[in-house]
Structures are given as structure tokens and as C-alpha cells.
Amino acid sequence: MDEHAGLPPRPVIGVLHPGAMGAALGAALKPVAGAVIWAAAGRSNATSKRAELADLVGVPDVAAMAARSHVIVSICPPHAAVDVAEQVAAALADRSDRPIYVDANAVSPDTVRRIGTVLGAENVVDGAVIGPPAWEAGHTVLLLSGTHAATVAQLFAGSPFEARVLGPDLGSASALKACYAMQSKAMPAVWLAVAEAARGYGVQDALGDLLARDGVDLAGVLDKLSAQAGPKAWRWVGEMEEAADTVAGVGVPDGFSRAAAEMYRRMAQDHPADS
Known part of the structure; x- marks a missing residue:
């Protein structure tokens, strides 16, 4: 020691x-x-x-x-x-x-x-x-x-x-964790925003057909994200907000993580929390 x-x-x-x-x-x-x-x-x-x-x-x-x-x-x-x-x-x-x-x-x-x-x-x-x-x-x-x-x-x-x-x-460990979380949690949240916007305009099925041409199974992506993130979504809200503070601290735009936090906040409303 x-x-x-x-x-x-x-x-x-x-x-x-x-x-x-x-x-x-x-x-x-x-x-x-x-x-x-x-x-x-x-x-x-x-x-x-x-x-x-x-x-x-x-x-x-x-x-x-x-x-x-x-x-x-x-x-x-x-x-x-x-x-x-x-x-x-x-x-x-x-x-x-x-x-x-x-x-x-x-x-x-x-x-x-x-x-x-x-x-x-x-x-x-x-x-x-x-x-x-x-x-x-x-x-x-x-x-x-x-x-x-x-x-x-x-x-x-x-x-x-x-x-x-x-x-x-x-701060070094937390900074690296935040940067990693940007790709592991903020980037997947884009799919939540994409799907919600498409639903809002009534074009989700059409979007799914277009993405399928590119080899993307939108329903499958959303189901997987829901299974992985759903019970933890309430925790991921805070993590994404802290990640946003992290990148903002070095002058990097923080909107990606702020948006991800909001998408997970919405997800949390529909999923029972873990503990």
C-alpha cells in the first residue's frame, strides 16, 4: 500500500x-x-x-x-x-x-x-x-x-x-467517463429524438421503410435501447447533464448531452426505475 x-x-x-x-x-x-x-x-x-x-x-x-x-x-x-x-x-x-x-x-x-x-x-x-x-x-x-x-x-x-x-x-477520471458516455449514451439518444419527431409528423412508418433500405431496423434499434436504458433512464438524465457540463467546461457545445438528458427524462416516465 x-x-x-x-x-x-x-x-x-x-x-x-x-x-x-x-x-x-x-x-x-x-x-x-x-x-x-x-x-x-x-x-x-x-x-x-x-x-x-x-x-x-x-x-x-x-x-x-x-x-x-x-x-x-x-x-x-x-x-x-x-x-x-x-x-x-x-x-x-x-x-x-x-x-x-x-x-x-x-x-x-x-x-x-x-x-x-x-x-x-x-x-x-x-x-x-x-x-x-x-x-x-x-x-x-x-x-x-x-x-x-x-x-x-x-x-x-x-x-x-x-x-x-x-x-x-x-477530474481526469470523470472527464474520460463523460467523453465515453457521449458516445455510449448521448449518441443512441438521437434515435429517440428521430423516432419521436417522426411520430409527431405521422411519418414514422415511412421513415422506417427508408432506413430499412440502408440496413437500419428502426424498431429493433428502439427496442434494444429501451431494454438497455429504460430502467436506468432516470439515472442517465443526471449523467448526461453532468457530461454536458464537462464538455462545456472546455468550450465544446453541450447541446448533444442536454438533448440526450431530455430524451432520457421522457423515457423514464414510461419505465419503472431501477434502484
Whole structure:
């Protein structure tokens, strides 16, 4: 381990919160941790069941988790990332030694840097997950940047998450995640806009016939996107808004992601949310 990080050989690791991805991250960390814990207060039965299946240890609340943890991993919807960091900061108010805080959320570099001001930039690692919840190797990458990125990467060595260190700067991991999400989520949302516009003008069937000549099965594309994105659409709204902030931060037009966010917002109205 990175001696400067001050981690014991088997650190206590807190996870906020064990949704599908959080449970997978927690399970991946169990082989190197003294315990992987989570804050049970106010969480749903589904969250509790996932934590139980991943063999994570419940503690009463964020304060109890923060008091015990050497490393805290935040994995939550993008809009909640700063609020979660502020909850942890409040819980750490009387603690002189600060844990490493891994913000593994789909947020912009500016949001990560804001979290750095809340918890101390030297304590924060910018994390970004590319791929599904990882229960086997070869499918999911964990991007990391920040002062202790290499320390966190070591915790995931040999796990189903392939950890890649991008360097010491907060924001690098989130920037790369946002750019990747532009092609994986914003570009597919164009099909939603195309189909909705065609429906609005009553020409969807005719459009489908024209696209079929080009080898595009419009109905198939929409069905696949609905299956992949539907239950997650409410989360993708926030991710696309954060991606828009990311590209705008370097002078790139952000309308693509703003439009994608709106299309996923509309999709979310017709699909039950995951948790």
C-alpha cells in the first residue's frame, strides 16, 4: 500500500450505497478489507437485500460508517454526489484523520473538484466506472485519478474491476467517463429524438421503410435501447447533464448531452426505475 495514505494492511471500507454497482464494488473489495460496511439508515429493502447477498456489514448510519472507515466509496445517482459528500464531511467533523474518499459517480470534473473542497482535495480520489456491475473480470473498467489513485487501484488488484490510474489530477477520471458516455449514451439518444419527431409528423412508418433500405431496423434499434436504458433512464438524465457540463467546461457545445438528458427524462416516465 501507499504508506502516505496511511492505510492498514486490511482497511475498513465503507460503501455509499450498495445499489447494483455499489454491491459489486463492495464484493470486489472484500478480499483485501478487514470489513466492507454500509450505512443502513433510510435505505430500501432492495438495497438491504443486495448488501446481504454481497456479504456487506450494515452499520446504523453515515456517522457510524465514517467513524470506522479508512476508505469510503461513494456510488450514487449523479445529482446526489455532492450531498452524500457533505453528509460524510459532517460525520467526519470530529475526526482528525481523514479516510480516502472515492467519488465513483458519473459527474463532471467541476463536481468532483467541488467534492474536493468539501472533503479536502488531498483525500479525494476521482473514480469512474465504465461497464456493468462486475462479478467477473473482463467487462468493467474503474478509472481513477487523484493523489491516492494508485492506492485505491491496489485495493482492486485481482478483482473483477480493472483499475486504471490516469494520474494525480482530480477530474481526469470523470472527464474520460463523460467523453465515453457521449458516445455510449448521448449518441443512441438521437434515435429517440428521430423516432419521436417522426411520430409527431405521422411519418414514422415511412421513415422506417427508408432506413430499412440502408440496413437500419428502426424498431429493433428502439427496442434494444429501451431494454438497455429504460430502467436506468432516470439515472442517465443526471449523467448526461453532468457530461454536458464537462464538455462545456472546455468550450465544446453541450447541446448533444442536454438533448440526450431530455430524451432520457421522457423515457423514464414510461419505465419503472431501477434502484
